[in-house]
Amino acid sequence: MSRVLREIIAHTGRERPNDEAFVARQYITNPASIRCTVAIDDGGVAVGFQSLIRAEAGNRYDVPAGWGIIGTHISPRAHRQGVGSALFRSSREAAEEAGLEKIDAYIGADNPSGIGYYEAMGFRTYRAQEGIVQKVYTVG
Template sequence: METRTASADDAEGMGQVLREIIEHTGRQRPHDASFVMGRYIADSTSIRCTVAVDGSGNIVGFQSLKKAVAGNPYDTPEGWGIIGTHISPKVHRQGVGKLLFSATREAARQAGLEKIDAYIGADNPSGLKYYNAMGFRTYRTPEGIVQKVCDL
């Protein structure tokens, strides 16, 4: 397993990861390549989007890191990082999340961030457990959401 910065060529594979998550959880979300490009790869606030690739070259997960700007949809304080993690259920508990966060944490430090926000559905126990394991702590709980922060 290895990580690298996502490129436009990865949009379809990243969309496939989102489709696998939808099949596993039943939670609907956009997942086509154009959505992936706009939301993760080419977003103007992006610091880095990292993909995890298995030995066959398949994308099995990705993690985005953006810089919070005024009016962001998560109400994250300006200047913090905003993280999003998407891992195929096929590779859960195989260290993919830890590998991705290692790359993301380094990108955050290089960008001079002091904090990273994670915005997680309260009905997503695996997401909550993951962010706890990565050292995030709850700092806010809007209705149906748990927001966690990691101090760098």
């Protein structure tokens, strides 16, 4: 998963935390986690992952408590191969099982592929501020 983040950074130039400790803390052992799904290629290498957590009061994204917060990270070498759609099917199922009503996606305004991906999955813009677009998906 850390490698996927580094591949994205190399491709986009957008810096983000990517070390193994961050990945473990943010995506694997996060107590708010509902599900983190990892896509693996035929060679057994991670090519993408998607995390879904439950928003807690006062979260850094200003998402209402009880909503889901989704994060999608797909290696550039796996774009346009159905990885994102497969990941979202798993996250949507987890959201339904967890009883979530809404899922928020917090996307950099300079990330047109991320914005397009979430639009294709059925998310709609509900908030835009300087440099950020927030999209919401209604579960169910």
